[in-house]
Structure formats: structure tokens, C-alpha cells
Amino acid sequence: MKAALYARVSTHREEQKNSLHNQDLIAQKLATDMGMTIERKYIESVSGRVLKNRKAIQELLKDARNGVFEVLIVKSVSRLSRDLVKSKEIANQLERLGVRLIMPEDHYDSDDSDNTFNFNLMALFAEHESVKMSEKIKLGIRASAREGNFTGSVAPFGYRLIEKSKRLEIDEETGPFVQEIFNLYLYNGWGMSKIGNYLMENNIKAPGGGNRWHQNTVSGILKNPHYTGMLVQHRTSTSKFLAESESYRLRNSVEENNQVSIENAHPPLISHKQFQEVQNLIESKKQNRSNGKESLFAHIAFCADCGIGMNYKADRRKKGAYVCGGYVKHTKKFCSSHIIEEAKLIETISQDVSSMVEGQHNRNAFYDLAKMKASALQTTINQQITILDKEYKSLDDDFEYYVSLHKKDLCTDVQLLNKNTDIQTQQSEILERKMELEREKEQKKDMEANIHAFERIIDRFLKLDIRDKDILKSVLRQLIDKILVYENQEIVIHYKFLP
Structure with missing residues (x-):
């Protein structure tokens, strides 16, 4: 047998x-x-x-x-x-x-x-x-945290972790940059994007080791209470329930009174007063931020290289142009300008739409064109899913490496659990992005209904007076999912109603 x-x-x-x-x-x-x-x-x-x-x-x-x-x-x-x-x-x-x-x-x-x-x-x-x-x-981790031990897997930027004592100490190389970030924001009136640009121009490595300082990275440092010398841990906990995909466990936020906070756990990089003043300033900027009138291609046009939305600049190229948002915020250290005139975007879309219906005397020809575009888009989505699968597998391999260290007693239970938590968080983000792509594929299955709707929107677009920006904006949002703008001004249009 x-x-x-x-x-x-x-x-x-x-x-x-x-x-x-x-x-x-x-x-x-x-x-x-x-x-x-x-x-x-x-x-x-x-x-x-x-x-x-x-x-x-x-x-x-x-x-x-x-x-x-x-x-x-x-x-x-x-x-x-x-x-x-x-x-x-x-x-x-x-x-x-x-x-x-x-x-x-x-x-x-x-x-x-x-x-x-x-x-x-x-x-x-x-x-x-x-x-x-x-x-x-978990109780062991919390007990260790209450003693002032750092239980995370990676020390905050500006500190390094002393493995034996599990305490944080100031990193002489990166610590001064944390102080400078707070000073620039609080006393010089610099915004987070400007601070990120300054750090990139001076070739300062970001916390993850890369060259790009995103606005969120600067924001994370400005909002981190660890820099006051206070250790704040157990801010999230792992649920016993699985996520819908059953690939990872859900994480819940822990109420502030149940978090583990230890004063004077390690040397501070800034004072409590400075930290609170920065939090007040961040909050006041949120309240004063104005939502101005949106440009014609807001939330539609994106940089094809960095993925950030294109910003409209009325003073560029005489009649206004769109520039990569990453370039605007972080200069050429982050991405190139990808500048393209608004008039050229409108003209290119008009030509593309016209080419789809021009000379097509029967519905079968239109279906063939739709299928061709569908195939190209499906290929792009499948390629993106393949990349996400590889990233997920890479994290699995990373965890297997830590398991092997654990077997050799080169990695503690706490370190392994923290690493597992970090990897689960990253993998959950990957799975969410993958589910979005899968949903996008599902939404494009009903080809016949989509194409009928697409034809009606195209007819309306071709009859429009493009000088009426409000009506044009409304139709563009019905017609187009997104536009990718390349550095050479080439654009790729993703239509909503084509599968």
C-alpha cells in the first residue's frame, strides 16, 4: 500500500x-x-x-x-x-x-x-x-516593552538598535538629519515636499536605504513620538480572524490607553515641546488647506514612470501645461518633468477617439477594435499581477530565511514574530493591490454592454464644443479611466468602457 x-x-x-x-x-x-x-x-x-x-x-x-x-x-x-x-x-x-x-x-x-x-x-x-x-x-513582548526594550524589527531613522540590551541609541550619522527635518519644518517654514527635495539634493539616504524621500516619509518622521525619547509600542495587534483572502491575519489598532508608553527610554533627538509644536502646525495646515478648482485632467493624467498625478501649471507653454507631480514636489532627483500642453492632450484624445469610429461601417469591425484594446489592457494587468506575485514570493523567501536563523538560535522568538508581522503587513498590501487588479479584470467582462455605452459616450464627445471646459471635463470622466504620460510626450489612454 x-x-x-x-x-x-x-x-x-x-x-x-x-x-x-x-x-x-x-x-x-x-x-x-x-x-x-x-x-x-x-x-x-x-x-x-x-x-x-x-x-x-x-x-x-x-x-x-x-x-x-x-x-x-x-x-x-x-x-x-x-x-x-x-x-x-x-x-x-x-x-x-x-x-x-x-x-x-x-x-x-x-x-x-x-x-x-x-x-x-x-x-x-x-x-x-x-x-x-x-x-x-505577546505577553512576553509587552513585558519586554514595559522594561523600555525596543521590540520592533527595524529601529526608527536616526537611531540604531543595540541587540544585546534591546535599547535604542542615537545614530551619529543619521540622527542630526532628524533634528534638521524638525527645525526646517518648525522654524524655517518649509513644507514636507521641500524638505524631501533638500535631502535628495544632498544625497541623504532615505530610511529604507533608497534615494527618494517621499512626502509620507518626512511626515512619518515628524509624527513619530520616539524622537522625544519616549518609547510607544503595541499600537496594533493581530486578530485571531483571517482576512477575506485567508492569506493573512487582520490587524487592529490598539486604543491609546492600552499602548505601551515609556518615558525617557532612550536619548531624545528633539524636545517634547518641539514635537507638540510640530503636531499643532501639521494640524493647522490641514485645516487651512484649500481645495481649489480642479483642472481638466485632475485624477485622470498620471506620469507613466513614477505613477504620480500630473499637475496643471497655467503659466507653462503659453496656454497651460501638465507637469509630473513627482517632479514638481521633488525636482529632477525624483523624476523628469514629462511636460505636455493641455491642448495637445485634448487633441490627441480627439484623434484617438475619431480613429476608433472613422470608417467603421459595421458593428463587427468595432468589436474587433474593442477586443484588440481589451487584449492589450488585459496583458498589462496580467503583467502587473505577475510582478505582485513575485514580490509576494520574495517576502515568503525572506521569512523562510528568518525561520532558518531561528532554528539555529540566531533569531529570537520576539524577532521572528516581529518579522512575521512586518511581512504579513507587506503581503496584505500586495494582496489588496492584486485584488484591485482582479476586480478591474472582472469589471471588463461584460463586453457588449460596455461597448454600447462606450459608443454613446464617444458620440457625445465628438459633438462637443471643447471650449466648454465644464462639459468637456464631465464627458472625459465618463469616457477615460486614466491617461499615462511618457517623457517623450507619448500618451496611452485607458478607456473606462472598453474591457
Whole structure:
């Protein structure tokens, strides 16, 4: 009889009895005693609560459907999953496929019909144990934070982390830049974009090690209370519930009175007074910010290279032109101008629309053109999804590296948990962007209805007096999803109603 082994170690520290080696030995002995041969082994190092992230279990279920093995040996239900529902889901799938499930440590064999209650009980215990282990680690992190230890994985810009003491100390190289950022904003009246430009012009590396200082990066520094010497931690917590995609756990904001705040935990870079004055200034600028009249292509035209919206400048190119917002805020250190006249944008769109309907005497020709544009857009979306998948896989590989360090005792439980949290946050952002792209693909499936609507909007556009900017703006928003402007003034138009 053909058998298979599934073995797993979790991302947390395990006793030696749960090692992959011992799980293998237990399965080999059981198979020999029962006259079976282990044909396949499925091994992984991953949390047992998120099923979709487990490549080995997915491969196992695929092979089970293809009849690769008849019996699956798993040391215990806790190796199968630490979630009651997921454990039952896997067991039910195996049962439907006619695969016998044996878990020696739990004295479970699916061929014994009386064992269903025992399976559910063992799965419940495994889930309870997982929750207790997670809470224990969280309590350890909070206790460490209360002692003034920094529990994050990356020190704030301007500080460095002393590994042995888990304390922050001022980084002599980057610390002065933090002080300068606060001084420029508070005393020189500089905005966040101007500060970012100044730092890029002076070749100061951004917190992530890159060359670009985004406005959000400067804003994050100005709003970070760590620079006053106060340690503020446990601002978010991981929920026990999975996100809709079941690929990561939801994170919740923690109320301020439940956060861990320690005064004088490390040397300050600025005073409390300076920090509060900066927060007041930021808030006052928010309230005084005016929402002026939007330009014709606001929220439609974007720089094809940096992705930032194009800004309208009435004094450029005589009759007004659009310039890359990244260039406007951060100068050529960030991106080139991509300048293009408003009149040229209108002319190019008019020519593109005219070319779509000119000389097309039957609906089939119009469908062919729509399909051609659809294919190009679908290819672009699929390419973007492929890039996101690679980024997601890269983060998985990064986590596997930290797991390997953890096995060698080169990485603590706290460091591994923090790294896992950071990676989950990044992966959740990737999945959200991927879901947006998938939704975009879904929205373009009803081709016939879309093209009928598209034809009506085109007819209206071609009859417009383009001198009436308000009506033109309204039609453009119905007609166009976005316009990408390239450095050589070439533009690519994405229409809303073409799939």
C-alpha cells in the first residue's frame, strides 16, 4: 500500500519531539510495522493556521486527487493544522478522496469510524494550544516593552538598535538629519515636499536605504513620538480572524490607553515641546488647506514612470501645461518633468477617439477594435499581477530565511514574530493591490454592454464644443479611466468602457 508523510514545524520554537527528523522517524516506523511504503514526503516550515500559504499541504491535496498515495501519515493533528476548522477541512477532503489518515500520537485512524469524536477533540486542543502560545509570546513582548526594550524589527531613522540590551541609541550619522527635518519644518517654514527635495539634493539616504524621500516619509518622521525619547509600542495587534483572502491575519489598532508608553527610554533627538509644536502646525495646515478648482485632467493624467498625478501649471507653454507631480514636489532627483500642453492632450484624445469610429461601417469591425484594446489592457494587468506575485514570493523567501536563523538560535522568538508581522503587513498590501487588479479584470467582462455605452459616450464627445471646459471635463470622466504620460510626450489612454 502506497503511503505518504506530511511533516511540519511551526514558526515558533518547538520541543525536540516535534522536529522534522522525529516526525519522519515515527512515520517510517509506523509504515514498516503496517507493511506500507512511504512514496512521498511533504515537508514545510510554516504557521499551521493559514491554509492558503502552505504550499506543501496544497501539493499534498493535489497529489491525493491524482491517486499518488492511499494513506497519509501525520504525527498529530497539530501538525496538520492548529485551527479546528482547517483541520476538519483537510481531513474531510482526504476522506472524500478515499485517502486513509493516520495520526499515531493522537491514536487516530480514519478507518475506525469511532474516532471522529477523538479527531475533533484533538483538533480543538491543538487550536487552544496555539492560542495560548501566541498569547504567551505577546505577553512576553509587552513585558519586554514595559522594561523600555525596543521590540520592533527595524529601529526608527536616526537611531540604531543595540541587540544585546534591546535599547535604542542615537545614530551619529543619521540622527542630526532628524533634528534638521524638525527645525526646517518648525522654524524655517518649509513644507514636507521641500524638505524631501533638500535631502535628495544632498544625497541623504532615505530610511529604507533608497534615494527618494517621499512626502509620507518626512511626515512619518515628524509624527513619530520616539524622537522625544519616549518609547510607544503595541499600537496594533493581530486578530485571531483571517482576512477575506485567508492569506493573512487582520490587524487592529490598539486604543491609546492600552499602548505601551515609556518615558525617557532612550536619548531624545528633539524636545517634547518641539514635537507638540510640530503636531499643532501639521494640524493647522490641514485645516487651512484649500481645495481649489480642479483642472481638466485632475485624477485622470498620471506620469507613466513614477505613477504620480500630473499637475496643471497655467503659466507653462503659453496656454497651460501638465507637469509630473513627482517632479514638481521633488525636482529632477525624483523624476523628469514629462511636460505636455493641455491642448495637445485634448487633441490627441480627439484623434484617438475619431480613429476608433472613422470608417467603421459595421458593428463587427468595432468589436474587433474593442477586443484588440481589451487584449492589450488585459496583458498589462496580467503583467502587473505577475510582478505582485513575485514580490509576494520574495517576502515568503525572506521569512523562510528568518525561520532558518531561528532554528539555529540566531533569531529570537520576539524577532521572528516581529518579522512575521512586518511581512504579513507587506503581503496584505500586495494582496489588496492584486485584488484591485482582479476586480478591474472582472469589471471588463461584460463586453457588449460596455461597448454600447462606450459608443454613446464617444458620440457625445465628438459633438462637443471643447471650449466648454465644464462639459468637456464631465464627458472625459465618463469616457477615460486614466491617461499615462511618457517623457517623450507619448500618451496611452485607458478607456473606462472598453474591457
